[in-house]
Amino acid sequence: MTISDVATARAREIAARVTDPEIPVLTIEDLGVLRDVRTDAAGRVTVDITPTYSGCPAMDAIRDDVILALTAEGFEDVEVRLVLSPAWTTDWMSEAGKRKLAEFGIAPPSGRAALGQGPIRLSLSVKCPRCGSLNTREVSRFGSTSCKALYECRACLEPFDHFKVI
Numbered sequence: 601m602t603i604s605d606v607a608t609a610r611a612r613e614i615a616a617r618v619t620d621p622e623i624p625v626l627t628i629e630d631l632g633v634l635r636d637v638r639t640d641a642a643g644r645v646t647v648d649i650t651p652t653y654s655g656c657p658a659m660d661a662i663r664d665d666v667i668l669a670l671t672a673e674g675f676e677d678v679e680v681r682l683v684l685s686p687a688w689t690t691d692w693m694s695e696a697g698k699r700k701l702a703e704f705g706i707a708p709p710s711g712r713a714a715l716g717q718g719p720i721r722l723s724l725s726v727k728c729p730r731c732g733s734l735n736t737r738e739v740s741r742f743g744s745t746s747c748k749a750l751y752e753c754r755a756c757l758e759p760f761d762h763f764k765v766i
Contacts, residue, residue, distance in 0.1 A: 611637050616628070628662055635683055750762075
């Protein structure tokens, strides 16, 4: 393993620990927003991140947090690039991230994104992250952020966010 390989692995490990400012129980790696980390011979670190949707307001905070995390660990020259293609999909979320969402009280996405191919999936019900009931209903297509919908559980009567399959 070369010095550059070691630096890249270390930089990726540091960047991967940065949390999402809107859902602080998730890291950007859990969310699938962290796409790539590279270092060059001069020690420059380049990090690629992809927003969950165009215009996501959290991306500026994520960029700043990645730069702060890496510079605090001794990387002096850090660039964070916003990469829009391919577009982010909930398929990029880790299983650990989906578990963390449920434990935090947000129903994780289920299934896979259609990506413009095959039949269109229909979501028949969303499981309540609090009591596990499938007797839920969508209250609003948009919840606390644009990537979530607001649901209500008819069993425990609690409202909850559902991270939409994108």
